[in-house]
Amino acid sequence: MAKTKLEYLQEKKLGPADELREVLSRLAEAHLDVRSMDLDRALAVLQDLDWVITRFDELEARGMDLRSERGRFQGIQGSLEKQAGPLLDAIGGPEVLRVHRPAPPPPPERWWWYINELVATKRQRLMRRVIIGLVVILLIAGGLVLVFNTILAPSPEAIARMNAENDAYLAVEQGDYAGALTVLDEGLAQAPGNPSLLIFKGVVQQALGQEEAATQTFTEVRALMPNVKEFYLARAQLYLRMNQPERAEQDARAALELDEEFARSWLILGQSLEGQNKLTEAMSAYETAGPLAFEHNENEVYVLSRLALARVSQMPPPLPSEEATVESVTPEP
Numbered sequence: 001m002a003k004t005k006l007e008y009l010q011e012k013k014l015g016p017a018d019e020l021r022e023v024l025s026r027l028a029e030a031h032l033d034v035r036s037m038d039l040d041r042a043l044a045v046l047q048d049l050d051w052v053i054t055r056f057d058e059l060e061a062r063g064m065d066l067r068s069e070r071g072r073f074q075g076i077q078g079s080l081e082k083q084a085g086p087l088l089d090a091i092g093g094p095e096v097l098r099v100h101r102p103a104p105p106p107p108p109e110r111w112w113w114y115i116n117e118l119v120a121t122k123r124q125r126l127m128r129r130v131i132i133g134l135v136v137i138l139l140i141a142g143g144l145v146l147v148f149n150t151i152l153a154p155s156p157e158a159i160a161r162m163n164a165e166n167d168a169y170l171a172v173e174q175g176d177y178a179g180a181l182t183v184l185d186e187g188l189a190q191a192p193g194n195p196s197l198l199i200f201k202g203v204v205q206q207a208l209g210q211e212e213a214a215t216q217t218f219t220e221v222r223a224l225m226p227n228v229k230e231f232y233l234a235r236a237q238l239y240l241r242m243n244q245p246e247r248a249e250q251d252a253r254a255a256l257e258l259d260e261e262f263a264r265s266w267l268i269l270g271q272s273l274e275g276q277n278k279l280t281e282a283m284s285a286y287e288t289a290g291p292l293a294f295e296h297n298e299n300e301v302y303v304l305s306r307l308a309l310a311r312v313s314q315m316p317p318p319l320p321s322e323e324a325t326v327e328s329v330t331p332e333p
Contacts, residue, residue: 020055023048024072031079034086042090046112084115160190177207195224203238229258236268245275263293263301283312
């Protein structure tokens, strides 16, 4: 029976350069499988590397041009060097490598017999980088702490205000308005005359039915805030947070009477109307807020108004009985 071409090629003896290329191909595939190697396979890789070095010298001494193969071998060495740690693990560690290292010891250029030193150097370098990185992070963190505790440190009054507001909101959410009022009074003792705390106090007094006391508190705030529009808007936002959209609407409309071109007033009006399910009017307010905010570079107000408009436009229209008639109510001072 005639031999096939494949059988003929398989039986044909490889030439010296072909054998070299075959071993190079085997080494090129080895770095992909290092983590699954056992001791015998790992040692075979090191022995193949030795064989290739010796074969290069022999063949080049015969005048063969192996520049291409040498370039390939350099690339293979680079790939295996990156796998030095797993390769050393496959061998069993530095002691096992030392036992199987040829005698006399190979020259340093055959680095694969000294991968334990290579791995140790890499680990030391990595540890140095980690330590330097941690030191840098600690220095930066320490610097930020120092800055915030000195140059940018909030004043005791600001801390007292934030703590009082947070505790008061928590008390309100639990329905404890009397507790919220106590917290706000304690905050005002540390930050006397703070407009935010005073507005909050007046709103809580209203919730407790202390209308006269609330009026006095709001009058005190008005004396501290020359910008009446900002007073109405600050109180409206607080009303919204405390789920009192009707009062928020009154203050938003009062602010618009003072400046109908102020985008934030239209946004808060839209939010208060939406809270009352007056969706048609809310959409109109949001539609007015957007262009005004864009014109005056109020990016946050513009984004919020567009998002609110998209949200409301997707809501089902309320029943006719659900839309309350807008009544003209004079806001409290």
